[in-house]
Amino acid sequence: xxxxxxxxxxxxxxxxxxxxxxxxxxxxxxxxxxxxxxxxxxxxxxxxxxxxxxxxxxxxxxxxxxxxxxxxxxxxxxxxxxxxxxxxxxxxxxxxxxxxxxxxxxxxxxxxxxxxxxxxxxxxxxxxxxxxxxxxxxxxxxxxxxxxxxxxxxxxxxxxxxxxxxxxxxxxxxxxxxxxxxxxxxxxxxxxxxxxxxxxxxxxxxxxxxxxxxxxxxxxxxxxxxxxxxxxxxxxxxxxxxxxxxxxxxxxxxxxxxxxxxxxxxxxxxxxxxxxxxxxxxxxxxxxxxxxxxxxxxxxxxxxxxxxxxxxxxxxxxxxx
Numbered sequence: 276x277x278x279x280x281x282x283x284x285x286x287x288x289x290x291x292x293x294x295x296x297x298x299x300x301x302x303x304x305x306x307x308x309x310x311x312x313x314x315x316x317x318x319x320x321x322x323x324x325x326x327x328x329x330x331x332x333x334x335x336x337x338x339x340x341x342x343x344x345x346x347x348x349x350x351x352x353x354x355x356x357x358x359x360x361x362x363x364x365x366x367x368x369x370x371x372x373x374x375x376x377x378x379x380x381x382x383x384x385x386x387x388x389x390x391x392x393x394x395x396x397x398x399x400x401x402x403x404x405x406x407x408x409x410x411x412x413x414x415x416x417x418x419x420x421x422x423x424x425x426x427x428x429x430x431x432x433x434x435x436x437x438x439x440x441x442x443x444x445x446x447x448x449x450x451x452x453x454x455x456x457x458x459x460x461x462x463x464x465x466x467x468x469x470x471x472x473x474x475x476x477x478x479x480x481x482x483x484x485x486x487x488x489x490x491x492x493x494x495x496x497x498x499x500x501x502x503x504x505x506x507x508x509x510x511x512x513x514x515x516x517x518x519x520x521x522x523x524x525x526x527x528x529x530x531x532x533x534x535x536x537x538x539x540x541x542x543x544x545x546x547x548x549x550x551x552x553x554x555x556x557x558x559x560x561x562x563x564x565x566x567x568x569x570x571x572x573x574x575x576x577x578x579x580x581x582x583x584x585x586x587x588x589x590x591x592x593x594x595x596x
Contacts, residue, residue, distance in 0.1 A: 382425025
């Protein structure tokens with residue numbers, strides 16, 4: 276097992292006091308596994324990624340355990356985290372420019388990433404060898420004229436090129452766990468397909484585990500081995516991608532799956548989940564999904580269900596208790 280998350284809770288200090296935004300997250304990720312994390316905006320997907328990478332804002336607080344390859348990152352001081360960031364856990368943000376320094380050339384930043392990995396492995400490599408390694412990675416990513424690209428600044432590249440530069444950085448660092456937060460949302464369909472293939476290549480060649488965060492459940496189907504459905508900072512369902520998408524158990528998962536366009540020529544209106552996700556400042560009692568659920572029962576309004584094992588997957592719903 277590469278990643279083990281146990282009883283993870285995340286809080287933000289706001290003007291209304293400490294607010295819980297992630298609740299009782301328990302999650303395992305195998306080596307080389309790709310896990311898709313899906314849900315509507317505000318469900319806690321990105322916060323989970325930030326918590327695992329230990330890059331929450333200053334007003335954030337973590338409780339629980341985040342264990343990567345036997346090391347509990349949640350218990351480390353900021354100064355101790357430096358030797359694990361990048362080569363152990365690396366995060367790609369929705370806006371890839373957030374991962375790059377705008378005043379330093381792309382080549383300098385990529386060489387710096389390669390140098391960090393070699394230093395942590397105890398190897399001594401000269402500057403020319405590092406530049407050659409960077410150019411080879413850019414060639415592997417099908418970037419035209421790598422020699423020219425390493426001499427540019429991030430703002431001089433297109434969105435697709437910047438995204439591939441960040442992926443190149445992850446290839447150079449060879450992380451054990453890669454967290455990709457909506458990495459294709461700003462890209463056109465053609466570039467999106469290329470980026471998905473690059474993630475699969477990274478996973479296959481380096482056996483890197485990937486947490487792929489997306490609001491697009493059909494995209495998660497293309498890349499993931501397993502899907503985790505989140506709502507209101509909680510895991511609602513966790514199972515193999517084929518099972519969850521073909522036979523969703525939780526009513527929320529069923530609503531997400533039924534809203535996927537199928538190309539039906541009859542122009543039938545797509546069903547939508549009624550209402551809106553709740554605010555973390557005013558969560559409903561009981562099951563957090565019950566105000567929007569078509570299968571709500573009295574107990575749903577009174578008591579929150581546990582995340583239980585059922586038919587080979589995990590689900591948080593009173594229908595299966």
